[in-house]
Amino acid sequence: MNPPAQPSSARRVSPGRVAQWVAIGFALFWSLAPIYWMLSTSFKTELEATRLVPTLWPEAPTVANYVGLAGTSLPFVAFFVNTVVSCLVTAVVCVVVATPAAYALSRARFRLAGTVGYSILAFRMLPMVVVLAPLYLLLLNARLLDSVTGLVVGFTTFGLPFAVWMMKSFIDAVPIEIEEAARVDGYPRWQILLKVVVPLVLPGILTTATFVFMEAWNNLIYPLTFITTMDRQTLPAALVLTFTGQFKTDWGGMMAAAVITTLPLMIAFFAVQRSMVRGLTSGAVAGA
Amino acid sequence: MAAQAPTATQARARPRAGREPWFDWMVVPTLVVMAVVVGYPIVYTMVLSVEDYNLLDFSPANYIGTDNYARLFADPIFWQSLWNTAVYTFGSVGIAALIGLALALLTENLGGARFRAVRALLLTPWAVPFVVVAFLFRYMYMQNGGVINALLLSSGLADAPVPWLNSAALALPAVMAANIWAMAPFFFLLLSAALSAIPNEVIESARVDRAGTWGMVWHIKLPFLRNPLLISSLLMVISNFNDFAKIWAMTQGGPGYSTSTLVVYVYRLAFENFEFGYASAIGVIWLMMLMVFAWFYMRALRMERR
Numbered sequence: 001m002n003p004p005a006q007p008s009s010a011r012r013v014s015p016g017r018v019a020q021w022v023a024i025g026f027a028l029f030w031s032l033a034p035i036y037w038m039l040s041t042s043f044k045t046e047l048e049a050t051r052l053v054p055t056l057w058p059e060a061p062t063v064a065n066y067v068g069l070a071g072t073s074l075p076f077v078a079f080f081v082n083t084v085v086s087c088l089v090t091a092v093v094c095v096v097v098a099t100p101a102a103y104a105l106s107r108a109r110f111r112l113a114g115t116v117g118y119s120i121l122a123f124r125m126l127p128m129v130v131v132l133a134p135l136y137l138l139l140l141n142a143r144l145l146d147s148v149t150g151l152v153v154g155f156t157t158f159g160l161p162f163a164v165w166m167m168k169s170f171i172d173a174v175p176i177e178i179e180e181a182a183r184v185d186g187y188p189r190w191q192i193l194l195k196v197v198v199p200l201v202l203p204g205i206l207t208t209a210t211f212v213f214m215e216a217w218n219n220l221i222y223p224l225t226f227i228t229t230m231d232r233q234t235l236p237a238a239l240v241l242t243f244t245g246q247f248k249t250d251w252g253g254m255m256a257a258a259v260i261t262t263l264p265l266m267i268a269f270f271a272v273q274r275s276m277v278r279g280l281t282s283g284a285v286a287g288a
Numbered sequence: 289m290a291a292q293a294p295t296a297t298q299a300r301a302r303p304r305a306g307r308e309p310w311f312d313w314m315v316v317p318t319l320v321v322m323a324v325v326v327g328y329p330i331v332y333t334m335v336l337s338v339e340d341y342n343l344l345d346f347s348p349a350n351y352i353g354t355d356n357y358a359r360l361f362a363d364p365i366f367w368q369s370l371w372n373t374a375v376y377t378f379g380s381v382g383i384a385a386l387i388g389l390a391l392a393l394l395t396e397n398l399g400g401a402r403f404r405a406v407r408a409l410l411l412t413p414w415a416v417p418f419v420v421v422a423f424l425f426r427y428m429y430m431q432n433g434g435v436i437n438a439l440l441l442s443s444g445l446a447d448a449p450v451p452w453l454n455s456a457a458l459a460l461p462a463v464m465a466a467n468i469w470a471m472a473p474f475f476f477l478l479l480s481a482a483l484s485a486i487p488n489e490v491i492e493s494a495r496v497d498r499a500g501t502w503g504m505v506w507h508i509k510l511p512f513l514r515n516p517l518l519i520s521s522l523l524m525v526i527s528n529f530n531d532f533a534k535i536w537a538m539t540q541g542g543p544g545y546s547t548s549t550l551v552v553y554v555y556r557l558a559f560e561n562f563e564f565g566y567a568s569a570i571g572v573i574w575l576m577m578l579m580v581f582a583w584f585y586m587r588a589l590r591m592e593r594r
Contacts, residue, residue, distance in 0.1 A: 024394060024406060027391055028409055100317065101317065111311075116315050122579075122582075124526070129574070130574065132567075133564045136558075138329060157325045160318060164318055218417050219533070220418065265415050
């Protein structure tokens, strides 16, 4: 973990150290400048946002763009609620369904474990577009088009296989000895899973759920195809659909909407960042 | 607990393979859901791919054999979309992986709170939703008033505004740059974790052998990063094959078909022309190509692990 044999070089400034910090500074600029630009633009007036020579800092900072979002004819609050609800439900459904499967695959006490594991992994690699048309027809026949349920079904196609594999890597890290005491006491397996394993992998469950949530939040193609009523649309799809009309020239308003779309994802991301790092890497470093 | 450890270890001895059950009911919920939301659609895609199904056509779909596939091989837009998909995916993933690797090596010896702060900041682009990445870059790429062109003009690097997204030659690289910006943090995160997992003794003994900085990176660290790099790039290749949000929100596949990938093309066929049959045929071909790719990849990975 600690850098080996680094004498406290904080006070001695070597040329290598300077070059390193210059490079890090450049990397930070590259990563953060676009985000700064989004924030700064969202506080500019419509005119200032499209000026030929852009201003670095808003000349007359205004929250009009944010207030405007609530005031437009577009149901932004509904978009927001739709997105949060469909992504949250997807995350919960995926984790609940995936955890027992991940546990079974991790302990692998059945002969078809390999086959089942690889077919779930194969589903994960499936190009989403392959199932797009049939999924549309399926939802059409089930009368689930244009509903949050339909969206959840769509998001589950990629969320569930991912959740199984990620949860498996978390459960793999739980030593089997911990379960033995409960097993000796004669508890059934589902109780061992619920009372012993689940509490231990809670950070992993949270991380997996966040990941599924983020992927669902990023998804554009399912809401764009499955949702036909504007009120039921998600934020990302609404941004695309309204861009040509509402925000044709209003980049300030557009960036305010973009900030609103980004905030929940960023909060979720930084809330679980620590355990996410652990979760992702335990799988990837160990060789998945 | 500690006193029981020996017996517990004995009890752990797995029942022999012959006595294991074939199946475990705990995987049933997942398999049922997968069968409905993925299995059934895949079978349905294959059926659709040999029919002339059009959603707007009220007459029942007819079996047309391999006509859709014949059409596909003669379709120049299909080939261009396939090429664009390959360039977009492998180009973005390759460059993002290099940037991620460079960042991981660059920040490796920071240590402690300083490292965590830098890492959090460098990870930020990853938490930006794809659609927002698309619109943000679209705004920055604007020909008149876009900040990138403004910077290029004022610094004298360009004489006239560059039409980033309106030129057939520049649109794909421009979209890729936005994609790389959003994806590089993922590689940075995984690779810096993999770097910290290298056993200290390995680094120490290399130091004793007076390995230089580059020798250390090349001979000691890179071999340790090989598998994490392979796995994370496989994950990203899959997600880039599927990437619709960034391309659609930036260019809708244009100008012309210069940024049209297979996802964009299939989406257009299915939901602008409602040609579900033809769109499904492309899906099936694509599925086969991805399977072949994944097979070779898994082999490479398994050989590496031995």
